[in-house]
Amino acid sequence: MAETATPTDERVKEMSRLRLALMRPELGGMVGAVAVFTFFLLFAFDSGMFASQGIMNWTVVSAQFMIIAVGACLLMIAGEFDLSVGSMIGFAGMMIAVFGVVLAWPMWIAILITFAICVAIGALNGYIVIRTGLPSFIVTLAFLFILRGFTIYIPQTIERKTIIGGIREAAEGDWLAPIFGGKILTGFFQWLGDIGVLETFSRGSREGQPVVDGIPMLIVWALILVAFGHILLTRTRFGNWIYASGGDAEAARNSGVPVNRVKIAMFMFTAFCATVFALCQVMEFGSAGADRGLLKEFEAIIAVVIGGALLTGGYGSVIGAALGALIFGVVQQGLFFAGVESSLFRVFLGVILLGAVILNTYIRRMITGER
Amino acid sequence: MNTRSDHAPIVQMKNIEKHFGPVIALAGVSVDVYPGECHCLLGDNGAGKSTFIKTMSGVHKPTKGEILFEGRPMNFSTPRDAMDAGIATVHQHLAMIPLMSVARNFFMGNEPTKKIAGISFFDREFADRVTMEEMRKMGINLRGPDQAVGTLSGGERQTVAISRAVYFGAKVLILDEPTSALGVRQTSNVLATIDKVRKQGVAVVFITHNVRHALAVGDRFTVLNRGQTLGTAQRGQITPDELQDMMAGGQELATLEGSLGGTV
Numbered sequence: 337m338a339e340t341a342t343p344t345d346e347r348v349k350e351m352s353r354l355r356l357a358l359m360r361p362e363l364g365g366m367v368g369a370v371a372v373f374t375f376f377l378l379f380a381f382d383s384g385m386f387a388s389q390g391i392m393n394w395t396v397v398s399a400q401f402m403i404i405a406v407g408a409c410l411l412m413i414a415g416e417f418d419l420s421v422g423s424m425i426g427f428a429g430m431m432i433a434v435f436g437v438v439l440a441w442p443m444w445i446a447i448l449i450t451f452a453i454c455v456a457i458g459a460l461n462g463y464i465v466i467r468t469g470l471p472s473f474i475v476t477l478a479f480l481f482i483l484r485g486f487t488i489y490i491p492q493t494i495e496r497k498t499i500i501g502g503i504r505e506a507a508e509g510d511w512l513a514p515i516f517g518g519k520i521l522t523g524f525f526q527w528l529g530d531i532g533v534l535e536t537f538s539r540g541s542r543e544g545q546p547v548v549d550g551i552p553m554l555i556v557w558a559l560i561l562v563a564f565g566h567i568l569l570t571r572t573r574f575g576n577w578i579y580a581s582g583g584d585a586e587a588a589r590n591s592g593v594p595v596n597r598v599k600i601a602m603f604m605f606t607a608f609c610a611t612v613f614a615l616c617q618v619m620e621f622g623s624a625g626a627d628r629g630l631l632k633e634f635e636a637i638i639a640v641v642i643g644g645a646l647l648t649g650g651y652g653s654v655i656g657a658a659l660g661a662l663i664f665g666v667v668q669q670g671l672f673f674a675g676v677e678s679s680l681f682r683v684f685l686g687v688i689l690l691g692a693v694i695l696n697t698y699i700r701r702m703i704t705g706e707r
Numbered sequence: 708m709n710t711r712s713d714h715a716p717i718v719q720m721k722n723i724e725k726h727f728g729p730v731i732a733l734a735g736v737s738v739d740v741y742p743g744e745c746h747c748l749l750g751d752n753g754a755g756k757s758t759f760i761k762t763m764s765g766v767h768k769p770t771k772g773e774i775l776f777e778g779r780p781m782n783f784s785t786p787r788d789a790m791d792a793g794i795a796t797v798h799q800h801l802a803m804i805p806l807m808s809v810a811r812n813f814f815m816g817n818e819p820t821k822k823i824a825g826i827s828f829f830d831r832e833f834a835d836r837v838t839m840e841e842m843r844k845m846g847i848n849l850r851g852p853d854q855a856v857g858t859l860s861g862g863e864r865q866t867v868a869i870s871r872a873v874y875f876g877a878k879v880l881i882l883d884e885p886t887s888a889l890g891v892r893q894t895s896n897v898l899a900t901i902d903k904v905r906k907q908g909v910a911v912v913f914i915t916h917n918v919r920h921a922l923a924v925g926d927r928f929t930v931l932n933r934g935q936t937l938g939t940a941q942r943g944q945i946t947p948d949e950l951q952d953m954m955a956g957g958q959e960l961a962t963l964e965g966s967l968g969g970t971v
Binding site: 570571572573575576577579580583584587588589590591592593646650651700703704 | 786787798802803804805807811815816818820827828829831855857
């Protein structure tokens, strides 16, 4: 008979499209994003949240979350955590201030040295985890305190204060600093303002300028890092190694995957992302504060989990993590626009985290066919 | 006994000793493995089977003794070295990653790449096509190359792992208890896979403590007991009962023989 030409196993049921769609790690993030936008379009449309300034407001906040979520996502898929991300943000900002303002080195040197130090600390995190076999949770928890301690101690000792300002002035005319603190498409936005698409200031010193005058580099970094992370994970052999290292390190080693190298590289990448975050922040604020980046490590992890990654590693998506970050940013700023008490944001966080983890567990069972 | 003199052994393990601190795991074991044969390594738990194959595959360095691979002395410092030389190990549990797709598992550590604009990318099209082809050859029908390994049965996973090793040019295939956790039908699938692979000229080292599984596909049988070998037997020169006796050291099992009726 003709049917026997392609033998099929009668026990393998055809999967419905819905079931296949459910198996995508991004699903939770997509559904969440749609739900969140629908909610705020219905309840906060008149609040200015969806006017140009409002959009820029939550886009910037979301982009901040995205930058650290990309690093946390790849690291989590590789099977490790980094709880020192928040402290690293504070520490990196303080290093910029110390090198660029206190020591008055050229800003580009300060930036490069800060990157070198922070990525090296990331490598040290990874090295200790690999060599001792301790859970990365504990090792990076230690660094959460170590780095935060230095971030408070260093400015106290040299400047007798916990905030060092003057970064914007020190970065004036530098060739590297605008890559973190600048804006692009300013001409285009001016033009949009001139033709009336964008609102413009009607008085004051900025009269005639559009209320949104360009895309901050922070957003550009977020998009670049998301695209880079997504392509690295899904389209390169290193990406396959990331999945394998987190899925089952022993099996990956047996197949010749350099698991240790992959994990250390991901710790370094996470530190890199935290440093990018810190740089964009200090360039925007013009100062470095000892309390910057508090709790960011958890926010990054939550964004990643909302995005469908498994806390146990081996499964997840950068796009999902980016959607998780978007949900995060929209809700945090949206509640503000909607006039809801801001402390309720934490309640929302807890609820959505719990929901996401339960959903992910269910999805994992479907993928692996466990019951 | 000279049936094998026409071709040389691919792996010779000579008087291998392995000590872990005060524990002597292997006390002078010698085994020759020939291309195209299924060499069964039998032994009860703790007999030293795992240590022996880990020595062969480069995980452990022997304390004493010599390993010849294709006639040349070999000093593998990592499993990667052994793998590059053509010795592949399929581990009982640690072969596949359940959350990853079959295609990603198949090419894990050996990902094909193609260059686009000077950057090398994972060639997923090639990986998917080859995976589907190889799986069809082994009689596994996948829903698609992106089906997760977690959805396959234990026997199918072993088969994927075996065909992966063969696809990547394994000359010696070490199977660490591939059938110990499997049902009857899955076991027969794996044994059939072993037979297919052997006919392609690959040397198979089949570790098991199940005499019936060993006799079903084995060409030669080496029994390990307490870190020592009790010699190698050819197919047809030994009965299941004798093998069973040797594995158990010929003592405890004799008294059980009556009640069990040769079923173990």
